[in-house]
Amino acid sequence: xxxxxxxxxxxxxxxxxxxxxxxxxxxxxxxxxxxxxxxxxxxxxxxxxxxxxxxxxxxxxxxxxxxxxxxxxxxxxxxxxxxxxxxxxxxxxxxxxxxxxxxxxxxxxxxxxxxxxxxxxxxxxxxxxxxxxxxxxxxxxxxxxxxxxxxxxxxxxxxxxxxxxxxxxxxxxxxxxxxxxxxxxxxxxxxxxxxxxxxxxxxxxxxxxxxxxxxxxxxxxxxxxxxxxxxxxxxxxxxxxxxxxxxxxxxxxxxxxxxxxxxxxxxxxxxxxxxxxxxxxxxxxxxxxxxxxxxxxx
Numbered sequence: 001x002x003x004x005x006x007x008x009x010x011x012x013x014x015x016x017x018x019x020x021x022x023x024x025x026x027x028x029x030x031x032x033x034x035x036x037x038x039x040x041x042x043x044x045x046x047x048x049x050x051x052x053x054x055x056x057x058x059x060x061x062x063x064x065x066x067x068x069x070x071x072x073x074x075x076x077x078x079x080x081x082x083x084x085x086x087x088x089x090x091x092x093x094x095x096x097x098x099x100x101x102x103x104x105x106x107x108x109x110x111x112x113x114x115x116x117x118x119x120x121x122x123x124x125x126x127x128x129x130x131x132x133x134x135x136x137x138x139x140x141x142x143x144x145x146x147x148x149x150x151x152x153x154x155x156x157x158x159x160x161x162x163x164x165x166x167x168x169x170x171x172x173x174x175x176x177x178x179x180x181x182x183x184x185x186x187x188x189x190x191x192x193x194x195x196x197x198x199x200x201x202x203x204x205x206x207x208x209x210x211x212x213x214x215x216x217x218x219x220x221x222x223x224x225x226x227x228x229x230x231x232x233x234x235x236x237x238x239x240x241x242x243x244x245x246x247x248x249x250x251x252x253x254x255x256x257x258x259x260x261x262x263x264x265x266x267x268x269x270x271x272x273x274x275x276x277x278x279x280x281x282x283x284x285x286x287x288x289x290x291x292x293x294x295x296x297x298x
Contacts, residue, residue, distance in 0.1 A: 024072055025094055029056065029065045034073060037087045038095040044077040044084030111137075112160040116251035118143060125250065127164055129155070134167050135201065136250045145250040146171060147201035148219075168248045172228050178210035178219045179226040179290050188214025192289050194223075194269055206258040208290060223261045224254040224273050227284060232295045233275065236282045 025031060036053040037045060045053070047066075056062040066085070070076055073091035077084055087095070109129040114136060116125055123140030135147035148171050155163060177184045179192065193209045200207040200220040208226065210219040227233045228249060237244040254260035254275050264270040269288035274281055285293040 021072060021090075024068050027065065027068075029054065029062075030069055031094075031098070033066060033069060034087065034091050034095050035098070037074065037085060037091065044079070044082065044086045046084040050085055109155065112163075114160075114164045114250070115248055119145065119250075119253045119256045127160070127167070134163075144201045145256045146221075148174065164248065168250075171225075171249060172245075174219060175210075175221055175225050176229050179208075183212035183215060183217050184219075185217040186212060186215040188212045194271075194288055196263075202256050206261060206263070222254075222256060222258050223271055223286065223290065224252075224258075224275075225249060225256075226286075226290045227273060227275075228252075228255065230284070230292060232284060232292070233282065236275065236280070236297065237277065240278050240280070242277075 025034070032054045033050065036050055037043065040050075040053070047063075050066070051059065051062045054062065066074065069091070070085075071088075073088055073094060075086050075088050077086050111126040111128045114125050114127045117123060118125060118138035118141060120143045121138060121141045123138045125145065126137055126139050128135045128137055129150070132149055132151060133147055134150040136145040137143070138145070148167075150167055150170060154166055154170070158166060174184045178190050181190050181192075182188075183190045190210050190212050193211070194206070195209055196206050200222075202220070202222045202225065206223065207220050208223050210221075212218070228244065234244050237247075249255045254273060260274055262272045262274070264272055264285070270293065271286045272283050273286065274283045281298045283296045283298070285295070287293055
């Protein structure tokens with residue numbers, strides 16, 4: 001173990017245990033304090049102003065609940081007349097989770113049509129939402145074009161088209177982070193492995209598995225999906241007058257089908273993804289980590 005790793009472990013010896021950390025916010029008043037800090041126009045917020053925002057008249061009782069949050073979810077800022085309380089990052093994460101609806105919302109959404117057609121049978125596509133997962137599915141052959149997490153809060157105040165657009169952007173963001181080695185859940189180290197067997201919500205067989213070594217979070221996709229934000233691919237479409245960010249990933253066959261990807265070698269891995277448009281083609285060669293090795297345009 002490196003000296004840096006030992007230092008991090010030593011510094012975390014006084015970390016609060018997960019069960020205790022969650023027990024600290026298992027109280028309506030404490031959640032109200034976090035929400036009041038989140039909604040404050042300016043921070044830090046003075047004790048009296050915070051108590052007024054929460055609506056608690058008993059100062060001693062309010063101070064008791066605030067003290068339970070301090071250091072773990074809230075920080076006390078000492079700055080003369082500007083002294084008061086502010087949210088720590090953990091406190092912000094709790095409020096964001098509440099706003100997203102992940103803790104307390106379980107909406108039911110009827111399937112709705114989305115742009116594009118099935119990459120396998122050319123049938124119409126629907127978006128289907130269940131248990132905080134949104135899937136793009138062919139209405140005719142039932143082939144999936146992705147099935148990824150989408151918190152309930154993402155459905156609020158959006159039309160069906162806006163939900164589909166938000167989902168597309170979320171999937172791009174999740175996979176860009178994962179392919180770059182950053183877990184979208186905990187920011188831990190994400191490792192990529194290539195597999196040629198097994199099931200995935202995209203592709204027919206060959207897939208990229210992204211696994212976080214810290215929290216175990218996983219994402220799988222076709223190899224092509226990792227190229228959505230890569231400059232050679234973006235430039236290729238721009239030369240044809242197309243803004244790639246405006247095209248939902250499920251309308252791009254090379255993002256959802258692995259028959260655009262050729263396995264050149266397995267030891268070491270070398271993959272060629274070929275993208276065709278307007279009579280032109282772009283071949284991007286990748287290694288086992290999905291890093292670009294070379295680009296050829298014809």
